[in-house]
Amino acid sequence: MEFKDIATVAGKPGLYKVLKPSRSGVILESLDEKKGKLVVGAAQRVSLLSEISIYTLTEEGASPLQDIMVKIEKEFQGDTGLEGADKEEYQAFMKHILPEFDEDRVYASDVKKLINWYHIIRTQCPEVLDEETGKEDNKTEEEEK
Incomplete structure (x- = not known):
């Protein structure tokens, strides 16, 4: 998958x-x-x-969700420690993962949803969080263009 x-x-x-x-x-x-x-x-x-991105303050303006999830997996390997977290903890987590994220357009509820999705993917189809698989997917998409 x-x-x-x-x-x-x-x-x-x-x-x-x-x-x-x-x-x-x-x-x-x-x-x-x-x-x-x-x-x-x-x-x-x-x-x-594959079409969802997180707003950033970079020139591109957004970072693909897949890249962010692969980064979370690489760093936390399933243990984000955000169960029952508050708004500030979600923002701090996002700042750690993606320092250039746009704090005005990415809400704590968005980060909470990102974490929920990450846990679902990690449980049901962990192969998509593999960094090598992600790189192959991007190469395939670029070759099709």
Whole structure:
């Protein structure tokens, strides 16, 4: 599995594996113990994790979510220590991982969601957090361009 195979649905918690497109939208499978299937129509907003970025103050303006998650895995290996953390702790964590993140546009709730997604991915499909796999994915995307 790769980041382009994992999606989030606006208004629904958790992450979903993209199974296949259908006539009315896309078929997703939840990345949890239940493995429930869901058909999402065109009216609902579905975002692939490979297309999500975190705002930064750099020239590019954003950093890909995949790079950030690989960095979290490399440094913390699953133990972020943020269970029950407050707003300042989430901001400090983000500052540690991505010093140039835009504090005005990245909220503590966004960081909390990032950590939740990280734990889901680490549990259900840890291979996507492998740094080498991530580099191969980026090379493939660049070769396609």
